[in-house]
């Protein structure tokens with residue numbers, strides 16, 4: 001997990017757009033039921049990433065990121 005004090009960036013390879021979504025997913029074949037992986041996605045790639053995961057029959061949930069809440073320091 002990459003922790004940065006800047007705005008989170010989209011997880012899509014080659015994309016540097018600021019993420020506005022978090023995609024929570026897991027691979028039931030290798031991950032325990034309580035293990036959840038998180039990707040971040042920009043508006044443009046949210047559908048791409050969630051479809052990529054759901055096409056593999058992974059449970060997927062998209063959660064909107066709230067930059068105002070995240071950056072409250």
Ligand SMILES: [Zn+2]
Pocket residue numbers: 010011012015016017041042043044045
């Ligand atoms: Zn993107």
